[in-house]
Amino acid sequence: MAISKSQIDRLGERLRHGPLNESDLRLLDDYRRSFAEAYEAVVRTIRQLGEFPTGRLAKSTDSIVGKLRRESLRLSQMQDIAGCRLVIATVVDQEQLIASFSTAFPGRVIIDRRDKPSYGYRAVHIIVEISEKPVEIQLRTQLQHMWAEVSEKSSDVLDSTIKYGGGPAKWRDFLAQSSKSVMVHEDIEKLHFEEVTATQLLIESREKAEKAAAEMIEHNAPEHELQEMQQQLVDLRRQIELRRRLTEELQGDLVRSRKRNADLLNWAISTLN
């Protein structure tokens, strides 16, 4: 039997104020089950794109109640009852997936928490609605994911408020610094990719120019045309050299920022002793 929106919101209010009773748990269970079809449709489309997400068929009661108590939203407005997650290597992959999911799910809403993190949490969430049921797709890079797992696990075992900006000051500082460090690393990663791509394009142009110059010599092209082409080649070689140097510098920056991330994690481990 379909559950009306007002029934859902009344249930949300009862869950918000507690205590939980059996009939409400059953009603919540019915509501969560109603997301299965939408979830399946979203995951099927993602698999067709060659990606294999891990899914949460429905948010746990615990998380739903926690969210209702923390925020002022209604249960029917909750967009992450069902969702799935993809952990990809880098921000470059993340951008690529955002583009391909945007095409696959035209009505999607993108929530980009990379530039405006939520308590340090950085990721991209894409909300897709199928038959009025929202499904959340979480796209995390491996570093964003590592940070989120640390934040969640420390909320579990150290202090439940850590995930929402609470907890011991030294741990809050560590999470803030670590989130920022990941952001810096990923900015460099993006620049590095752009440099590698630009260098590749210049190399292709140089190869074409070299071929054209060889043909000009073979066909006895006028001297001034040949000189022009050779000047182009000199410029291209200079640009390639500059780009290569910049790429090397960025590689060095990546090594340093990776070390900085690792140092922060090792510091956090040392505090657990």
Place this chain on the structure above:
Amino acid sequence: MIFLIEYNQSEGRIVTIRNFDDSQLRQAEDSRLEIELALNRKGIDHEVVLMDAASEVDLRRTHRRYFENLRQILEPKPLRESSPDKNRRLASG
């Protein structure tokens, strides 16, 4: 594959984990409800969650929090490189 996990948050450990085939979604949902009702009667606050993953290895990678302790999660690991195919697609796209 579907995984039904009962997780003790404050202790940071899995209490029970059960696997179901994809065709057994209904059964998995029924089992989740049974566990939630039983925990509620006993006044125990555990997280009960149904996960869907190609394998347990995938699930352990995307939801480490259920399977690893804080120290293991913090341990710095080598980073995976971006897929060259994807980079090429992005560069040409």
